[in-house]
Amino acid sequence: MDHRQTEPIVRIQDFRMDFGRTTVIHDLSFEIRAGETFGFLGSNGSGKTTTIRALLGIYEPTAGILHIDGRPFSPERGSRLGYLPEERGLYKKESVIDVMTYFGRLKGLGKQDARAWSLAYLERVSLAEKAAVRLDKLSGGQQQKVQLGVTIMNQPELLILDEPTKGFDPVNRRLLMDIIEEQKRAGATVLMVTHQMEEVERLCDRVILLKNGRSEAYGTIPEVQDQFGGTTIRLRYSGEVPDSPHYRVTTRERNYAELDVVEAVDEAVILRDLVESGVQVRGFETSKLSLDEIFLRVYGDENAAIEGEAA
């Protein structure tokens, strides 16, 4: 893969995917640039795995362009691609070190190099003493660590990770994030599906939020925050907070209110308007909506609909 080119590493344009008569992806477009870590976010069933499968040629897209390095993906060029699929699974009846060495050889490493790399990795993820154990004797989380090792062997230039930390305890989740961050620092481009906003905030340069196969927001985290009005004002006051086209009052208590800024307007203007309308302002703090809050806004109504159906 040649990172000097201007073409993005991943380009998805007007991608549509139908299963039978159901359209699950509607004209989706986004790109991933060389060296960035890109968060692919969305509620369950929003189409993340389908998009990855179409990108890797596992599914035939109904319409659109899905390119890696300027061309549709083909496995022959795949040696520098690391893919951790949503469905996990390796050959379970072999020992951990044999399985890892085997995959290393498939990725073009010599046997000794593959073995040495694998032993160092197992040490890193506290599995050194399991090297000779059959894979199916490991816990689910331990097996996942082995699978991540297999995925990042041979330093792929593009890493596609479908929920890499799913099912991990907090300590191991942090360890996995450290490992992903190292890959990023070594220059890898990373496409990562995750439901953990903490991971997004720590690792991702840009994100896309998918809902029912459509993009709801796309950009850097500050850009996404801006796309959602972005700012909340916490106001301590006395008097009466007037209605305004600039904000929506989301909390109104005696002497305390929260206002969501709905228009691109300077907060100083809102403060001035409040004072001019006779509000005595005792405290005025602004903060950006967190990704968690944005997520709840985008997907909250889905759960309401599900609850409604259940009722």
Ligand SMILES: Nc1ncnc2c1ncn2[C@@H]1O[C@H](COP(=O)(O)OP(=O)(O)OP(=O)(O)O)[C@@H](O)[C@H]1O
């Ligand atoms: N092979 C298939 N045939 C029919 N429908 C499918 C197929 N694969 C996925 N779907 C449907 O496409 C939609 C998107 O599924 P997908 O697995 O891409 O979601 P996801 O965003 O990865 O979800 P999750 O977070 O739960 O993994 C779902 O409604 C799913 O039922």
